[in-house]
Amino acid sequence: MAKIRDAASAFKTLNGLVCVYKPSCISIPALQHRIVSNLCRDLNALPDRPREQRVEIVGATNEPMNVKIVPNYADDPLVCGPRYIKEDFRCSWATYLGLFSSGVLLLGINDGTKLTYHINIGRPTRAFKVHGQLGKATDTYFWNGKTVERSTYNHVTRVKIDKVVAHMQAAHQKTMFELSGLHMESQTTYELASQGLIRPANSKLPVLYGIKCVYFEPPNFTLEIQSVNEYDKYLWTIIHDLGVQLKTSAYCTGVQCIRHGKFNLEDALLRKHWKLEHIIQNMRDCQQILDANEQMVKQKSAHLM
CATH class of the missing domain: 3.30.2350.10 (Pseudouridine synthase)
Known part of the structure; x- marks a missing residue:
């Protein structure tokens, strides 16, 4: 399992392809919403960067003044909101699955949307x-x-x-x-x-x-x-x-x-595994499959006219 140190480093690794198992009677937009919401939840629960501080000068102006460094409440998550929100993520699917269909579904997260585009036009x-x-x-x-x-x-x-x-x-x-x-x-x-x-x-x-x-x-x-x-x-x-x-x-x-393509049921994440650490590990496994099968994103095949 992938080791996660802090939220910032984890967010940087979320760029790639993920293979998930889509349950029946769950639409793809609802599935994308569930996964992105889980990522935001898990990232916000991790240790994050220190809160910013500000310089404050106090005291009478006709006397020596004191300079203090105090927490900047404008940078507090309780004031500005969670560090990571759904708008920070891009998520796209490679090939559509209907509402009543289930099974292997490839999703691209952030820069991984480029991979889903190439898989889509390659049509494995x-x-x-x-x-x-x-x-x-x-x-x-x-x-x-x-x-x-x-x-x-x-x-x-x-x-x-x-x-x-x-x-x-x-x-x-x-x-x-x-x-x-x-x-x-x-x-x-x-x-x-x-x-x-x-x-x-x-x-x-x-x-x-x-x-x-x-x-x-x-x-x-x-x-x-x-x-x-x-x-x-x-x-x-x-x-x-x-x-x-x-x-x-x-x-x-x-x-x-x-x-x-080369992705099967053993590579797909179940709903209970739609969590940050499992998604990062699955993203690495999917990249290894793509590296070993470059034809999925660079399809070389005959086409009917």
Whole structure:
């Protein structure tokens, strides 16, 4: 654990990337507010610089006067307020997670906002565990929506789900190349793919690189999806489409981000660890990961036009 001597030295180290675990039903602005508030609280509880003093001259003007050094109450935290406030911090996220999604979230604090910007435009892949349930469909494709359909699912097996998700993965990969105007079996397509992971030039175009079923216990199942430019409602739609192709209905019950680039769940700070000493240590660990994987901030990959 990082050793903290005083508030001033601790504040100077708060410049970097932090990996946290975002709980479900907590928005990113609320999470940022919680973390920054905890940092202010912990910094203000640490030993700080000595209070400033002022020179005071007392006594009658027609007699020798006394010069004294007294505390400057204008510098007292009880008068001027806490030393560290929320406005002293800048905090930004690298890639957005929806309100009902949970999992790995990268935050940049102060100068670390530059890192989140480069990670955002580099668009490293993210891996999700998307949980679904068979037998019901909702108008939002999520569990909190209004039920619009019920159906049987006894005919659904693990083999059928694996077959459908394999077909969905192949269809997404084919569409990815078609959007570039290239033929799947052309030399140009091969050269483009050999340059690295293919990413769309449009940052709003979702691309799925892998889909597989990692859990099946009717009516519940879980898909592991690797993608870029995705968003929560798009992942909900995948569950709904899977139910349609299985000749039943399905809705999403939860979305969890388990990996973002080279950052996984083991690197993420839980809510109970959103404290100064843990954040400073996590910031150092994240920097080591970035140093070992420079491609996350200097992405070299093929892009679809």
